[in-house]
Amino acid sequence: MSAQKVAVITGSGDGLGKGIAKRLAKDGFAIVLSDINPDTLKATAAEFQADGVNVASFQGNVAKREDQFALVQHAVDTFGRVDVFVNNAGIEDVMALEDVTEADFDRVFDVNVKSVLFGTQAAAAQMKKQGGGSVYKIINACSIAGHESYDLLGVYCASKHAVRSLTVTAAKELAKHQITVNAYCPGVAATKMWDRIDAEMGKYMNTQPGEAFEKFSAGILMGRPQVPEDVAALVHYLASEDSDYMTGQALLIDGGMVFR
Numbered sequence: 495m496s497a498q499k500v501a502v503i504t505g506s507g508d509g510l511g512k513g514i515a516k517r518l519a520k521d522g523f524a525i526v527l528s529d530i531n532p533d534t535l536k537a538t539a540a541e542f543q544a545d546g547v548n549v550a551s552f553q554g555n556v557a558k559r560e561d562q563f564a565l566v567q568h569a570v571d572t573f574g575r576v577d578v579f580v581n582n583a584g585i586e587d588v589m590a591l592e593d594v595t596e597a598d599f600d601r602v603f604d605v606n607v608k609s610v611l612f613g614t615q616a617a618a619a620q621m622k623k624q625g626g627g628s629v630y631k632i633i634n635a636c637s638i639a640g641h642e643s644y645d646l647l648g649v650y651c652a653s654k655h656a657v658r659s660l661t662v663t664a665a666k667e668l669a670k671h672q673i674t675v676n677a678y679c680p681g682v683a684a685t686k687m688w689d690r691i692d693a694e695m696g697k698y699m700n701t702q703p704g705e706a707f708e709k710f711s712a713g714i715l716m717g718r719p720q721v722p723e724d725v726a727a728l729v730h731y732l733a734s735e736d737s738d739y740m741t742g743q744a745l746l747i748d749g750g751m752v753f754r
């Protein structure tokens with residue numbers, strides 16, 4: 495890479511987003527970390543600085559349009575440009591559909607779906623301003639739950655199906671600006687998200703801690719749950735020039751769980 499490219503990753507204080515940010519830093523990107531949690535954001539930024547990464551951080555809520563635009567502005571103010579924008583932040587919900595309230599539904603769709611719309615709008619506006627020269631990348635967190643529908647994860651699955659649809663429409667609308675839009679679809683990763691899913695499923699299914707996670711992971715062909723590095727390796731590809739001819743795809747990276 496000649497002039498340093500810039501990658502923005504939402505929800506990167508922890509979990510898969512942190513793993514993705516680490517990998518893109520290793521690939522030579524300047525990194526803009528962003529998270530709603532100021533403590534993990536600060537700790538991760540300090541870790542990156544100690545490792546010599548050219549890093550900036552921004553605390554924001556991806557569900558808020560103004561925060562997504564302010565995040566892009568922060569990247570531009572700090573590093574002058576945005577080449578890759580990863581809409582990674584997301585939340586789960588675990589409940590039977592008959593228990594879902596309007597507030598539950600809105601919370602999940604605000605964080606998982608509106609975030610992708612607003613992040614795409616903010617990133618694309620900046621990328622268009624920057625003009626040609628290279629292919630820009632918007633990369634969205636989908637899931638096996640964007641291809642399958644699981645019981646007790648109904649609203650979450652619906653939100654990830656919506657992310658897959660937004661990915662395709664954005665790809666169609668933005669290709670003329672040399673912006674590709676793709677999604678990564680992880681399977682089961684032992685992040686804090688799965689700690690919470692395991693605990694909540696336990697309440698519904700009367701299982702012991704760890705049991706729901708094990709049940710969900712049991713069928714993985716590669717014989718283990720995934721780690722952030724597995725997902726980051728795919729995002730590395732989607733952020734690189736090697737994927738310049740790919741757009742509108744929602745790629746499964748799940749160790750062999752869902753087959754499309």
Ligand SMILES: NC(=O)C1=CN([C@@H]2O[C@H](COP(=O)(O)OP(=O)(O)OC[C@H]3O[C@@H](n4cnc5c(N)ncnc54)[C@H](O)[C@@H]3O)[C@@H](O)[C@H]2O)C=CC1
Nearest residue numbers: 505508509510530555556584635637680682683685686687
């Ligand atoms: N862990 C898994 O097995 C899977 C995760 N995914 C998706 O991958 C993405 C990352 O998941 P994990 O790292 O596992 O989750 P996590 O819960 O471990 O980490 C998510 C990060 O996003 C941040 N965040 C949450 N709400 C936010 C908001 N409103 N604004 C800004 N930041 C916010 C959190 O503070 C946290 O640092 C999510 O979109 C998730 O749906 C998809 C498939 C499987």
Ligand SMILES: CC(=O)C(C)=O
Nearest residue numbers: 586637638639681687
């Ligand atoms: C957490 C998640 O995305 C699942 C269960 O697919």
